[in-house]
Amino acid sequence: MFGRLMPTEGKFFELFNQHAELCVKGAKEMLGLMTNFDDLENRVHAIESIEKQADKVTYATVEMLHKTFITPIDRDDIHQLITRQDDILDLLEDAAQTVSLYDLKAVTPEAKRLAELVLACTEKVRDAVAMLHNMDNSRKIVAICEEIDRLESDADHVMRAAMSKLFRDEPDVRNLIKLKAIYEILETVTDRCEDVSNIIEGIIVENA
Numbered sequence: 001m002f003g004r005l006m007p008t009e010g011k012f013f014e015l016f017n018q019h020a021e022l023c024v025k026g027a028k029e030m031l032g033l034m035t036n037f038d039d040l041e042n043r044v045h046a047i048e049s050i051e052k053q054a055d056k057v058t059y060a061t062v063e064m065l066h067k068t069f070i071t072p073i074d075r076d077d078i079h080q081l082i083t084r085q086d087d088i089l090d091l092l093e094d095a096a097q098t099v100s101l102y103d104l105k106a107v108t109p110e111a112k113r114l115a116e117l118v119l120a121c122t123e124k125v126r127d128a129v130a131m132l133h134n135m136d137n138s139r140k141i142v143a144i145c146e147e148i149d150r151l152e153s154d155a156d157h158v159m160r161a162a163m164s165k166l167f168r169d170e171p172d173v174r175n176l177i178k179l180k181a182i183y184e185i186l187e188t189v190t191d192r193c194e195d196v197s198n199i200i201e202g203i204i205v206e207n208a
Helices: 012-035 040-067 075-102 109-131 135-169 173-207
Strands: none
Touching: 012 040, 012 075, 012 109, 040 075, 075 109, 075 173, 109 135, 109 173, 135 173
């Protein structure tokens, strides 16, 4: 009798997908921003707006978690997954606001490359999340997670090379500090994508 009264599943996968799409949208804006600063303020506002939309999805997921009696996957996994996804957009917003506040005058090829890797990571996260509703996809999902790990490793290498070049060639100390901060935030976005990937792999192990 109680089973019929209790919500049994909730649209968790739908919410994961909505959030992952917003992460990709935010990463595209970030790449646009790191390609040129012509439309800087509009892009920063766009990323802030996307982050607010994503916050609503996160809030809806947590609220649904409290109301749902039987969840499709472990409750803790649901909470961790949506929280880590939300970290991705929080950091993208942080990067956009930092560029704006620091009044950077020019984009570097390294910042653009990191933004490209961020976009690639978020697209892979979206692809993995989109398959998560069906454990028959487990092999494909694990393969995507391995690609995310490789992209994160690429971002590590790009950041190390970028830092080395910065400390070697940048004469303006203020500019060095600004660029170092941007590089670090962008690289951390790929770390958060890897965190999401690890949570997804854990879900596969538990449920496949």
